[in-house]
Amino acid sequence: MRTPLAERFGIEHAVFGFTPSEHVAAAISRAGGLGVLGCVRFNDPKELDDVLTWMDENTDGKPYGVDIVMPAKIPTEGSQVDLESLIPPEHRAFVDRTLADLGVPALSDDAEHASGVLGWLHSVARSHVDVALGHRISLIANALGSPPRDVIEQAHEKGVPVAALAGAVDHARRHVENGVDIVIAQGYEAGGHTGEIASMVLVPEIVDALGDSAAVLAAGGIGSGRQVAAALALGAGGVWMGSYWLTTAEYKLGSASGEGPSAIQRALLGATSSDTVRSRIYSGKPARLLKTKWTDAWTRPDAPEPLPMPLQNILVSEAHQRIAASEDPDVVAMPVGQIVGRMNEIHPVAEVMDELVTGFREAATRITRYE
């Protein structure tokens, strides 16, 4: 799947794989795609620096990228304490009551309490950029719209292209005006932050609107070679996959023992394509999540409206930590796309990539026969 965009990045297959796991990201790059490491979980820049050094050493010299989360429109900066004071007590009471109802234990006394995802604040995201540009990265992606112009310029000075997610044509145009090089057209069916327009409509619309001004990756609903073929037929220069890597053998995040599928993986393996919801409860913006007892609780009549970003994530961050520690597949808090219906077995990353390539070839050959 060597599209012009793949050639530009010097990769064998136009598969851009987003994942918070360095083990998965490195395996994607080694398999001929471009592994893109999600940085939002690194509150400490030193920890990110160490992980990127590990990436440098474990990708066989192949290219990889990073994904930061830098919302363009959030004025709230400042310390954790300032932000905590903006969270209404009713919201905290609902979270506490819900966790008790769902049987999620409190954290043990020696657990380090989560302090909210500071990666969503500009100051922290900028430190991620500074750290990442000290490594041999090939892409900076921003999961929440265009990064600030000076960040784009900083990346361009080092020769690193910048990608940004868009759920509608006008977002895509704005990204390109801001200097973004690659637009990730994120369809309704995608996991995480997503708009209302499905990939089948969104991808060609953004491809046509941007013309030669930027490359387009298709995101949302992709987990097989047939879906890669569909995305490229729609005009995308490559695919952006996130959810599908969560059930690879290399994905060990959220697993206490590291042995066998984690509670999150077991929940994903059992879910169908109907088992997701699009909700503001994860971050404050609409994001597609696995449907569980936790997401159901937020649809009850007594549930409060989710708070705006970044307050909602600060509100639920300790809840997420408690839910993860409880390892109950019925009470998972996890972004995932509708492709979860196809995530039914654990496979190593290399096997996933093999199917993408083989399935793509079969689909391309099959439809050519219909000409």
Added chain:
Amino acid sequence: MRTPLAERFGIEHAVFGFTPSEHVAAAISRAGGLGVLGCVRFNDPKELDDVLTWMDENTDGKPYGVDIVMPAKIPTEGSQVDLESLIPPEHRAFVDRTLADLGVPALSDDAEHASGVLGWLHSVARSHVDVALGHRISLIANALGSPPRDVIEQAHEKGVPVAALAGAVDHARRHVENGVDIVIAQGYEAGGHTGEIASMVLVPEIVDALGDSAAVLAAGGIGSGRQVAAALALGAGGVWMGSYWLTTAEYKLGSASGEGPSAIQRALLGATSSDTVRSRIYSGKPARLLKTKWTDAWTRPDAPEPLPMPLQNILVSEAHQRIAASEDPDVVAMPVGQIVGRMNEIHPVAEVMDELVTGFREAATRITRYE
């Protein structure tokens, strides 16, 4: 686009075109696809019979089909009067108030008042089947799930295959168990009745679930040759397109003068892919509609919950008639998919088909180069 399914129907291109207009349906068949005439608007079987005679004479001997609306689970039968009595007065008052607010005039004294879409009652839908089987039809499709088994058997006795829409894998399986020959996988982005799962995920899922037991058509988000290529890459045997024909030159329904684009067409031509909503206000079941002042009104705090099928359509049928007569592009009541964003010019059906074929070939050739 001569897939095995196209060969089975003896058509040149695997494009199944659903439309309530006999002029459009005949043009689709003449252009090498399969025109499928929507029958729900024919309350009088004689009128349908005459129109199908016209179809027999105006399709150059090429195959065509019909679409009936036969909900499997509606026990409510009986006269219009019985059903009218089940509609709460608050609902009627809201409709009257809303039409007044939106400046939609009452019907003129000589207008024939709509009596609700009786085509949605089994008795009327069965008469449609009886009438249609007296003509040389090649397909009976049901827009609302499996038709009753005896209707399927009646069609099969005449050698006519039966198609049914499905928005999820379990619906598709049930259709095949009931004897349905072709499943139309209708994605979230589609116009009219639609589920939650987008085409990119739904189509391969249904293709894999059914295997050789039934053919699959991809519906939702298709209006260009690239999208046909994507649908066939996903494993569909052909495409089912509905919305896209609404802005063809042959579509004259809802146009008082018959000259130039109608109010509905002008509304569609100006809409983007973000200008649709999925709502129960049209029929009682979730259906994607053009977003207008009419759909907005039903999201206001004072709006009642839509009634179940078929009551909601009986409630709004005179409103639909008044809205159509008012010819105001801002107050349209029209099912349409997200592909409306690509419906920006009026073209004859034959030109649409030419683009589908050319665009398909280009896409197939392009992705083959990436192998």
